[in-house]
Amino acid sequence: QAKDAGRNTTRFFSPAMQMAIESRMALEAALRQALPRDELRLHYQPQFDQNGRCIGAEALLRWQRPDLGLISPIQFIPLAEETGLILPIGRWVVDTAGAQLKAWEAQPATRSLQLAINVSARQFHQPDFVAQVRDSLERSGANPARLKLELTESVVLENADLVIERMQELRALGVGFSMDDFGTGYSSLSYLKRLPLDQLKIDKSFVRDITTDPNDAAIVRAILAMSHSLGLQVLAEGVETEEQQIFLRENGCDAFQGYLFGRPIPIGKWPLDPNQSAFVQTIASEDRLRSA
């Protein structure tokens, strides 16, 4: 490795680094083609209320590569953000989600479902982001009130006043907001008070050991109390066990998402009756995401 080569030596890239660079370039080249070649997919992970009723879903991006299979967003979102490819990809996500919402609205059983999409900081900070969302919703004809934008704390870091203003413009369209991965970033509690949010998502890293680690249990209780006093709905992500669900319910958590209830799956595999609380448990789990 070039790192180990020591000081004072002129060194070209080692074969390993050369390979890493080439594979990054290859990945970037392939990612550039992903949209034109129609290789992106949204999978939908159901969300439930306290009564086990399906209230909607989170749309999660996957890249279906003809050569390599299904690629996880963790493996290409960072590169998409670096290269700016996240901008057209993000627009595609907004468009695709709108079309899905419109399709849900056409069926009585799915009419009231909400759809949450993830929005990266770079995407949110485009000057015309509000116009993009508005135009996209106009094209699809979906009800904006059924669309929820999941923002991470990194979005707020840049310029809170601007972010709040933009959120308010989007709220005026009817769009809702969720703070994703709450607790993992750097945002201060004072932002939480100022941001026009509807929902806060407790990150799965806090949920994981909730029944065994008293610290995590205390953190989650505190998040619930604080959020509720701010008027925010709380959704717990990464709920994998019955015990976690019971703890969360007993402590007043409003909504749930996790493998216990259902994995992200292509929409074609969704049963249409959201009143069947246990319906997703019977669904075959998503194809294993491939690690590159």
Ligand code: C2E
């Ligand atoms: P996220 O928004 O926090 O999404 C939740 C992640 O947790 C998803 O991973 C989901 O599949 C996973 N998950 C759900 N339930 C469970 C569970 O019970 N246990 C465990 N261990 N994991 C669970 P995924 O699909 O790999 O997505 C990873 C991240 O990629 C997302 O985290 C989000 O930050 C990002 N991402 C996904 N789709 C998009 C997109 O369309 N745009 C942008 N900008 N980012 C996206």
Ligand code: MG
């Ligand atoms: Mg999310």
Ligand code: MG
């Ligand atoms: Mg999350």
Ligand code: MG
């Ligand atoms: Mg997360």
